[in-house]
Amino acid sequence: MQELLERKKGLRRSILIVDDDYIAREILGKMLKDQYEVSYAENGVVALDIIKRDKLKLSLVILDLHMPELDGYSLLKLLRSDNELRRIPVIVLTSEKGAEVESLKIGAADFITKPFDMPQVICARVGRSIELAEDSVIIHETERDELTGLFHKEFFFQYGKRLDELNNNMPMDAVVIDINRFHVVNELYGRSYGNLVLKKIGESLHELVSETGGLACRRDNDQFCVYLPHSDELKLKLPQYIAVIDKRINDSNISLRFGVYSDDGSEQCMEHRFDYARLACQKLRNSYVSCFDFYNDEQHSKELYAERLINDMDKALSEKQFKVYYQPKYSIRGDRPQLFSAEALIRWFHPEFGMISPGQFISLFEENGLIQKLDQFVWNEAAVQIKLWKDIYGIHIPVSVNVSRVDMFNAHLADILENIAKQNGLDNTMLLLEITETAYTDDSDQIIEAVKKLRKCGFRIEMDDFGSGYSSLNMLTSLPIDALKLDMKFIRGICESEKNERLVGIMIDIARLLEVPVIAEGVETKEQMELLKKLGCDIIQGYYFSKPLPPEEFGALVEKELKETNYAYN
Numbered sequence: 001m002q003e004l005l006e007r008k009k010g011l012r013r014s015i016l017i018v019d020d021d022y023i024a025r026e027i028l029g030k031m032l033k034d035q036y037e038v039s040y041a042e043n044g045v046v047a048l049d050i051i052k053r054d055k056l057k058l059s060l061v062i063l064d065l066h067m068p069e070l071d072g073y074s075l076l077k078l079l080r081s082d083n084e085l086r087r088i089p090v091i092v093l094t095s096e097k098g099a100e101v102e103s104l105k106i107g108a109a110d111f112i113t114k115p116f117d118m119p120q121v122i123c124a125r126v127g128r129s130i131e132l133a134e135d136s137v138i139i140h141e142t143e144r145d146e147l148t149g150l151f152h153k154e155f156f157f158q159y160g161k162r163l164d165e166l167n168n169n170m171p172m173d174a175v176v177i178d179i180n181r182f183h184v185v186n187e188l189y190g191r192s193y194g195n196l197v198l199k200k201i202g203e204s205l206h207e208l209v210s211e212t213g214g215l216a217c218r219r220d221n222d223q224f225c226v227y228l229p230h231s232d233e234l235k236l237k238l239p240q241y242i243a244v245i246d247k248r249i250n251d252s253n254i255s256l257r258f259g260v261y262s263d264d265g266s267e268q269c270m271e272h273r274f275d276y277a278r279l280a281c282q283k284l285r286n287s288y289v290s291c292f293d294f295y296n297d298e299q300h301s302k303e304l305y306a307e308r309l310i311n312d313m314d315k316a317l318s319e320k321q322f323k324v325y326y327q328p329k330y331s332i333r334g335d336r337p338q339l340f341s342a343e344a345l346i347r348w349f350h351p352e353f354g355m356i357s358p359g360q361f362i363s364l365f366e367e368n369g370l371i372q373k374l375d376q377f378v379w380n381e382a383a384v385q386i387k388l389w390k391d392i393y394g395i396h397i398p399v400s401v402n403v404s405r406v407d408m409f410n411a412h413l414a415d416i417l418e419n420i421a422k423q424n425g426l427d428n429t430m431l432l433l434e435i436t437e438t439a440y441t442d443d444s445d446q447i448i449e450a451v452k453k454l455r456k457c458g459f460r461i462e463m464d465d466f467g468s469g470y471s472s473l474n475m476l477t478s479l480p481i482d483a484l485k486l487d488m489k490f491i492r493g494i495c496e497s498e499k500n501e502r503l504v505g506i507m508i509d510i511a512r513l514l515e516v517p518v519i520a521e522g523v524e525t526k527e528q529m530e531l532l533k534k535l536g537c538d539i540i541q542g543y544y545f546s547k548p549l550p551p552e553e554f555g556a557l558v559e560k561e562l563k564e565t566n567y568a569y570n
């Protein structure tokens with residue numbers, strides 16, 4: 001580039017005249033040699049040797065079309081298809097009109113007709129061709145990445161947008177390519193090896209876009225973008241493209257990941273298409289084989305929503321957007337059902353999304369540990385509430401709280417719960433802990449140890465969602481629990497088939513064997529309630545009695561039950 005700029009400043013350029021006609025060579029040479037360094041070749045083969053040798057210093061080739069050995073057409077084609085020689089402009093010498101068009105088509109910069117025009121005309125044509133070519137090299141070099149020859153990011157997006165405009169926003173697919181652990185490749189094998197890999201990817205992408213149309217760029221250090229005319233078959237074609245690139249790199253230690261946004265007709269702009277493709281690419285983990293994934297709109301909205309909930313959680317806690325609801329549990333052992341206890345269930349009143357049920361955020365918060373903070377908030381609220389009801393109604397109403405499996409790995413769990421009880425002047429037996437069965441089966445040893453510790457402190461444990469996990473009978477008999485809570489799905493079908501009824505019967509028998517009470521939740525009808533009573537179930541929770549209620553409404557329920565002396569616990 002430096003060299004080119006200097007030449008532009010006034011150095012003498014070199015020209016090669018290729019013609020088998022000695023006289024023609026001499027005439028042209030005479031016309032040009034005052035201004036240019038001129039060399040000569042009498043046929044295509046000799047010319048090619050000189051061009052290869054002097055490729056850096058040659059500014060122009062003047063080429064006769066009809067020559068023995070290698071003719072002008074063939075030489076021109078050869079030069080145009082060679083990456084390094086392509087930049088040298090060629091002016092064609094011809095005496096036939098038709099040949100002019102033909103040679104311009106295969107890439108000649110201009111033509112000079114025989115017999116020759118006035119020298120000034122020829123000098124002007126030569127000068128203009130050289131200048132145009134040099135300008136285009138300068139432009140080419142600033143818009144392209146030196147190593148791979150692909151566009152720089154800015155030009156890529158500029159040309160891409162122009163392509164969209166010219167093609168009337170024809171559907172285009174966006175592909176983002178990343179090299180897995182590229183820094184490791186650089187560290188282990190050296191930068192020059194890393195550069196070689198980048199170069200090979202560049203070559204493959206050049207080839208790809210010259211076959212399919214479109215544009216390619218090197219976006220960042222090890223990231224590439226390809227903008228392709230949309231294909232419905234991209235999912236099928238991509239593995240082939242990937243195989244070609246892998247083969248060219250030919251190193252099993254190097255793998256690529258491809259994120260794709262396939263045009264779905266939603267008329268996204270080019271930048272958005274690449275944002276989405278990048279998201280798809282980022283989600284692919286470092287894998288040891290090259291792989292790809294397509295951006296999916298629905299999945300993306302879900303992820304955005306989830307991310308929003310995670311971001312909003314802290315603020316929601318401090319702004320009291322979370323409310324604890326209470327659902328009553330009734331004992332059905334006696335003649336008539338009696339209020340026995342309650343389960344604390346969290347609700348989120350989000351300023352934008354309205355009421356969000358825990359099903360939407362509990363597992364999300366379990367994934368990142370946020371659940372611990374939320375659960376502690378609920379335990380505390382529940383303890384405060386038990387104390388408040390005691391103050392108002394003079395009775396203790398035990399409350400079950402949900403304890404996530406994540407909490408079970410907190411070494412301070414027992415201390416935290418004890419502290420909460422103590423601060424509210426409560427006996428530890430007032431807070432019942434619901435732990436889902438699957439937690440026991442996933443990490444049994446650790447969970448069992450944690451549960452033993454909690455029970456030692458006086459907390460009572462209810463195994464939640466019993467029947468949804470895979471506890472073996474053998475394991476169950478050694479489990480430290482105080483109640484079994486049947487999974488709701490068994491209650492749902494209990495009146496529909498005898499088989500379901502028998503299944504619930506068996507689970508109640510297991511509880512008998514373990515000598516613990518049975519709780520059935522999700523009980524919605526009188527029929528279900530009566531059947532459960534017949535089967536020997538002890539406690540019922542469900543819409544049949546009440547939905548989960550805000551504390552004030554739960555208070556009103558307590559008041560009513562007290563009046564009717566329907567309260568089982570003192």
Ligand code: C2E
Pocket residue numbers: 327344345346357358359362371374375378402403404434464465521522523524541542543544548
């Ligand atoms: P879960 O512990 O099994 O709670 C029972 C769920 O069943 C609650 O859903 C309750 O509202 C619902 N339910 C109660 N009676 C009926 C009924 O008769 N019919 C039907 N169809 N459903 C009934 P909710 O409140 O949406 O909670 C869903 C799950 O979220 C809970 O299932 C629990 O696993 C979790 N969860 C709720 N609050 C907390 C919390 O504070 N901490 C933790 N870690 N998890 C919680």
Ligand code: CA
Pocket residue numbers: 343402434464
């Ligand atoms: Ca529960």
Ligand code: CA
Pocket residue numbers: 464465485487488521
């Ligand atoms: Ca449950």
